[in-house]
Amino acid sequence: MSDHVSGSSPVGLHRVLEPVGVLPQAATRLDTDPRLRSDEVRVRVRRLNLDAASFRQLSTAHGDDGDAVRAEVLAIVRERGKMHNPVTGSGGMLVGTVEEAGLQSPLGLSVGDPVASLVSLTLTPLVLEDALVGWDGRSEQVPCDGYAILFGRSIAARLPEDLGPELALAVLDVCGAPALTTRVVDSYAGAGRAPVVAVIGAAGKSGSLSAAAAREAGAARVIAVAPVQREVEMLRGVDGLADAVVLADARDPVALSQGIRDAGGPADVTVVCVDVPGCEGGAILSTAQRGTVVFFSMATSFSAAALGAEGLAADVTMLVGNGYVPGHAEHALSLIRTNPGVRALFERRLTHR
Numbered sequence: 469m470s471d472h473v474s475g476s477s478p479v480g481l482h483r484v485l486e487p488v489g490v491l492p493q494a495a496t497r498l499d500t501d502p503r504l505r506s507d508e509v510r511v512r513v514r515r516l517n518l519d520a521a522s523f524r525q526l527s528t529a530h531g532d533d534g535d536a537v538r539a540e541v542l543a544i545v546r547e548r549g550k551m552h553n554p555v556t557g558s559g560g561m562l563v564g565t566v567e568e569a570g571l572q573s574p575l576g577l578s579v580g581d582p583v584a585s586l587v588s589l590t591l592t593p594l595v596l597e598d599a600l601v602g603w604d605g606r607s608e609q610v611p612c613d614g615y616a617i618l619f620g621r622s623i624a625a626r627l628p629e630d631l632g633p634e635l636a637l638a639v640l641d642v643c644g645a646p647a648l649t650t651r652v653v654d655s656y657a658g659a660g661r662a663p664v665v666a667v668i669g670a671a672g673k674s675g676s677l678s679a680a681a682a683r684e685a686g687a688a689r690v691i692a693v694a695p696v697q698r699e700v701e702m703l704r705g706v707d708g709l710a711d712a713v714v715l716a717d718a719r720d721p722v723a724l725s726q727g728i729r730d731a732g733g734p735a736d737v738t739v740v741c742v743d744v745p746g747c748e749g750g751a752i753l754s755t756a757q758r759g760t761v762v763f764f765s766m767a768t769s770f771s772a773a774a775l776g777a778e779g780l781a782a783d784v785t786m787l788v789g790n791g792y793v794p795g796h797a798e799h800a801l802s803l804i805r806t807n808p809g810v811r812a813l814f815e816r817r818l819t820h821r
Contacts, residue, residue: 476505476506476507476508476620477619477620478507478574478619478620478621479491479492479619479620479621480492480498480591480593480619480621480622482499482505483495483498483499483593483617483619484498484499485497485498485499485549491591492550492591492592492593492619493552493588493590493591495550495591496548497547497548497549498548498549498550498591498593499549499593500549500593500594500595500617502595502615502617504568504569504570504617505570506570506571506572506573507570507572507573507574507619507620508570508573508617508618508619508620509566509568509569509570509573509575509577509617509618509622509624510566510567510568510569510615510616510617510618511562511564511565511566511567511583511585511615511616511617511618511624512564512565512566512567512613512614512615513562513563513564513594513596513612513613513614513615513616514563514564514565514611514612514613514633515562515563515564515609515610515611515612515633515634515637516551516560516561516562516589516609516610516612517560517561517562517563517608517609517610517637517638517641518541518551518559518560518608518609518610519556519558519559519560519588519608519641519743519766520608520672520673520743520766521556521558521743521744521765521766521767522553522556522558522559522560522766523607523608524743524744524767525553525555525556526540526541526553527606529555532606533605534604534605534606535605536605537605537606538600538603538604538605541600541605541610542596542599542600545594545595545596546596549593549594549595550589550590550591550592550593550594551589551590551592551594552589552590556766556767557590557766558588558590558766559588559589559590559591559592560588560589560608560641561584561585561586561587561588561589561637561640561641562584562585562589562592562594562616563582563583563584563585563627563633563636563637564582564583564615564616565580565581565582565583566578566579566580566581566583567579567615572620573620574620575618575620575622575623575624577624577626581626582626582627582633583624583625583626583627584624584625584627584636584637584640584797585616585618585622585623585624586622586623586624586625586640586643586791586792586796586797587618587622587623587624588791592616592617592618592622593616593617594614594615594616594617595614595615595616596612596613596614597613597614597615598612598613598614600612609634609637609638609818623792625640625797628801630805631801631804631805634818635804635811635814635815635818636801638673638814638817638818639673639677639800639801639804639814640797640800640801641673642673642674642677642764642800643677643791643796643797643799643800643801644764644789644790644791644792644793644796645674645675645677645678645681645739645741645764645789646674646677646678646680646681646796646799646800646803647681647793647795647796647799647800648762648764648787648789648793649665649678649681649682649685649737649739649762650681650682650684650685650799651793652737652760652762652787653665653681653682653685653686653687653737654685654686656736656737657685657686661736662686662687662688663687663688663735663736663737663759664687664688664689664691664732664733664734664735664736664737664756665679665682665687665689665690665691665735665736665737665738665739666691666692666693666728666733666735666737666738666739666754666755667679667682667690667691667692667693667710667738667739667741668693668718668724668738668739668740668741668742668747668750668751668754669693669694669695669718669740669741669742669743669765670692670693670694670703670709670710670713670741671692671694671699671702671703671813672741672742672743672817673814673817674741674764675692675739675741675742676703676706676709676810676813676814677800677803677804677810678739678741678764679692679709679710679810680709680803680807680810681799681803682737682739683708683709683710684803687737689711689712689732690709690710690711690712691710691711691712691713691714691728691731691732691733691735692709692710692712692713692714693713693714693716693718693724693727693728694713694714694715694716695715695716695717695718695742696715697715700713700714700715702813702816705809706807706809706810706812706813707809708809709807709809709810711731711732712731712732713731714727714728714730714731715727716728718740718742718744718746718747718750718751719744719746719747719750720750721749721750721753722750722753724750724751724753724754725750725753725754728754729754733754733756734754734755734756734759735754735755735756735759736755736756736759736760737755737759737760737761737762738751738752738754738755738759738760738761738762739762739764740761740762740763740764740765740768741764741765742765742767743765743766743767744765744767745767745768745769746772747765747767747768748763748768748769748772748773748776749772749776749780751763751773752773752776752777752780752782752784752786753780753782755782755784757782757783757784758783758784759784759785760784760785760786760787761773761784761785761786761787762786762787762789763786763787763788763789764789770788773786774786
């Protein structure tokens with residue numbers, strides 16, 4: 469399909485159908501016309517990775533009924549022209565093969581390139597053509613056949629040849645977390661003080677990479693937090709990842725903060741990588757005055773975080789992990805290559821879905 473249409477915006481404004489004038493992420497419905505503008509790229513999509521908060525919400529809402537989850541994902545994409553969970557406000561990302569590239573696309577992609585999108589599905593025009601017949605609705609990774617449109621200002625990465633597509637997708641889905649963790653830890657180290665770093669949800673994808681990034685960036689101490697004993701044992705089995713592993717429910721602020729304190733806290737930097745709501749207060753209470761809390765969870769309530777910090781008289785800097793830091797994809801892939809224990813956590817997650 470080589471027909472092109474005129475009129476384009478590098479941020480995708482021309483694809484917004486409702487309401488007119490907003491950015492694609494805020495839109496309720498996007499235009500999925502496969503004909504490209506001159507700066508767009510069309511990708512033949514082979515797999516989606518639903519973000520953890522969205523998948524958990526869908527599974528919980530449907531009582532872990534995979535068929536019902538699959539039906540709702542199809543309905544969302546059909547109605548909105550994108551995968552944008554209306555409850556969590558989140559989406560995920562995709563992998564596929566470049567099918568066509570506009571002559572003025574700045575992304576540097578060619579037909580046939582295997583790629584992963586590094587922008588959210590909440591702003592990516594998407595059509596699913598196979599009714600998701602190859603997905604059981606019980607895992608975050610969704611094999612599929614369809615197409616997606618990338619804009620001039622979208623971000624995409626060629627898939628690495630040395631990692632399988634499922635592993636690469638899982639890593640790239642969370643690559644913003646370790647990159648921002650490194651930046652924050654570097655800022656402390658640059659000021660002459662190596663920080664104590666607590667990672668809440670350290671056994672998960674973003675959490676394990678963030679812990680590895682904190683260690684590599686020179687944290688004085690890394691405290692890993694997990695909610696169940698099985699994950700605690702998994703983390704203790706990863707050599708050199710954490711100086712201490714704490715068993716605590718992040719929704720219990722007193723138990724969480726006490727556990728981190730007993731393990732060498734309070735933390736100078738607290739990285740929140742959980743996919744359940746209600747963890748804001750515990751993260752703030754676990755962080756030292758003048759410390760930093762980085763929220764990577766799409767389940768975070770930012771009003772709860774702001775008002776909770778005020779109510780605790782907590783002088784902390786709170787950062788929203790937006791998923792993009794220059795060089796984030798390469799950094800995350802390097803971490804997975806050089807940390808076999810972290811890679812094992814990812815592979816275990818992929819094989820025990």
